[in-house]
Amino acid sequence: MGLWQVLKSQFLCHLIICYVFLVSGLIINVVQICTLPLWLLNKQLARRINVRLGYCVSSQMVAALEWWSGTECTLYTEPESYQLYGKENAIVVLNHRFELDFLCGWTFCERFGVLGSSKVLAKKELSYVPIIGWMWYFLEIVFCKRKWEEDRRTVAESLQNLHDYPENFWFLLFCEGTRFTPKKHQISMQVAESKGLPKLKYHLLPRTKGFWVTVQNLRGTAAAVYDSSLNFRNNQTPTLRDILNGKKYHADLYVRRIPLEAIPEDEAECAAWLHKLYQEKDSFQEHYTQTGRFPGPIVTPPRRPWPLINWLFWACLLLYPLGLFLAQLISSGSTLTIVASVVLCSAASFGVRWMIGQTEINRGSSYGNKEVPLNNN
Ligand SMILES: CCCCC/C=C\C/C=C\CCCCCCCC(=O)SCCNC(=O)CCNC(=O)[C@H](O)C(C)(C)COP(=O)(O)OP(=O)(O)OC[C@H]1O[C@@H](n2cnc3c(N)ncnc32)[C@H](O)[C@@H]1OP(=O)(O)O
Numbered sequence: 547m548g549l550w551q552v553l554k555s556q557f558l559c560h561l562i563i564c565y566v567f568l569v570s571g572l573i574i575n576v577v578q579i580c581t582l583p584l585w586l587l588n589k590q591l592a593r594r595i596n597v598r599l600g601y602c603v604s605s606q607m608v609a610a611l612e613w614w615s616g617t618e619c620t621l622y623t624e625p626e627s628y629q630l631y632g633k634e635n636a637i638v639v640l641n642h643r644f645e646l647d648f649l650c651g652w653t654f655c656e657r658f659g660v661l662g663s664s665k666v667l668a669k670k671e672l673s674y675v676p677i678i679g680w681m682w683y684f685l686e687i688v689f690c691k692r693k694w695e696e697d698r699r700t701v702a703e704s705l706q707n708l709h710d711y712p713e714n715f716w717f718l719l720f721c722e723g724t725r726f727t728p729k730k731h732q733i734s735m736q737v738a739e740s741k742g743l744p745k746l747k748y749h750l751l752p753r754t755k756g757f758w759v760t761v762q763n764l765r766g767t768a769a770a771v772y773d774s775s776l777n778f779r780n781n782q783t784p785t786l787r788d789i790l791n792g793k794k795y796h797a798d799l800y801v802r803r804i805p806l807e808a809i810p811e812d813e814a815e816c817a818a819w820l821h822k823l824y825q826e827k828d829s830f831q832e833h834y835t836q837t838g839r840f841p842g843p844i845v846t847p848p849r850r851p852w853p854l855i856n857w858l859f860w861a862c863l864l865l866y867p868l869g870l871f872l873a874q875l876i877s878s879g880s881t882l883t884i885v886a887s888v889v890l891c892s893a894a895s896f897g898v899r900w901m902i903g904q905t906e907i908n909r910g911s912s913y914g915n916k917e918v919p920l921n922n923n
């Protein structure tokens with residue numbers, strides 16, 4: 547192991563990265579709150595400002611993946627489709643198997659210039675996560691409770707608000723609704739069987755209602771669905787902790803562009819279309835398992851320097867006052883101040899651990915884990 551690699555695994559480095567993320571994130575949350583009056587005066591300007599503020603936060607995590615861990619991301623797609631990425635609004639359908647799938651998604655958003663404006667249909671619980679969750683309110687992220695009776699109205703309304711969004715965006719949908727575990731897979735395949743649908747090997751059975759409501763409400767706003775399949779080389783399943791430790795991975799992403807007009811408007815037909823899509827996605831994963839690659843040509847966009855520059859900017863801004871504060875703290879010799887600082891640091895460290903825990907599959911929700919009465923035809 548080289549010296550640089552040893553350095554990356556040091557707790558002090560993680561402390562610095564987390565400190566910069568935490569403090570800059572909270573500053574950005576405060577600035578976002580300050581943009582509230584602007585929403586009344588000039589909504590489009592407020593949105594554009596928030597896109598850039600959001601970028602300052604999300605791109606720090608992208609920088610950790612691309613520059614700190616050095617993870618490589620390869621894109622398999624048709625060159626004609628590649629020309630359009632980042633230049634139109636799109637609905638992205640991605641498999642949900644990895645703790646880092648959202649971060650790989652963000653990386654591609656960054657490379658195509660839509661990171662600040664990227665959106666997702668996210669579970670409501672994520673809106674309470676400090677910094678990221680709070681930031682998402684201002685980025686008009688669509689939250690759902692995963693209870694269709696409650697979601698059908700709120701999700702449709704939030705999607706309608708995106709009609710006049712001033713920047714190109716990608717709207718991410720994890721149609722599986724939860725991350726893959728063997729138990730959730732087993733239960734969802736029982737549901738598939740009860741519905742007379744073919745079994746999937748690499749995916750959970752997709753939930754079709756969110757997809758239908760998204761497509762219907764973004765017709766005229768989004769031009770296409772990007773059917774995306776992610777995998778990591780050598781069967782690896784990286785975690786956010788691995789990335790903080792500077793471990794390098796190689797992600798492969800396969801994207802097919804499907805014009806939105808190709809998707810049926812009728813709810814039942816749209817559901818059938820999505821089930822067929824997931825059967826195709828399953829065959830792409832099988833191809834990957836057999837051959838170690840996805841079908842189609844490779845056209846990988848290079849990583850860009852902006853996430854690193856953004857991180858360096860915040861690091862310079864925030865590490866200097868921290869150094870001054872620590873020097874003063876030590877020279878003051880006040881036990882009370884020292885104890886108060888230690889308590890504050892411990893609370894912050896606990897907070898970061900909790901946030902990282904949100905990305906871990908073994909701390910995931912029980913959604914899709916419960917046996918359902920199988921009375922569907
Ligand atoms: C190109 C690179 C990528 C670019 C990336 C772009 C942008 C990045 C932006 C941000 C990144 C941040 C990422 C953050 C990640 C956060 C993601 C999440 O939070 S995922 C969880 C929330 N999202 C979803 O759940 C979406 C999918 N769900 C739905 O669509 C649901 O329908 C719903 C709208 C949420 C409603 O939920 P509900 O539970 O009420 O679902 P249903 O009504 O659909 O369920 C009943 C239905 O399902 C059948 N059923 C029952 N059990 C199961 C089971 N175990 N598996 C499958 N199906 C099941 C049941 O029979 C009913 O069937 P039917 O519909 O026929 O009646």
Ligand SMILES: CCCCCCCCCCCCCCCCCC(=O)OC[C@@H](O)COP(=O)(O)O
Pocket residue numbers: 563564567606607610648669672675678720723724725898901902904905909910911912913
């Ligand atoms: C620069 C790097 C600094 C690192 C410091 C720590 C930062 C921690 C940030 C945490 C950000 C969390 C936001 C995104 C989390 C996405 C997790 C996810 O994918 O959600 C899962 C849901 O889809 C389904 O949930 P389950 O039903 O599987 O349960």
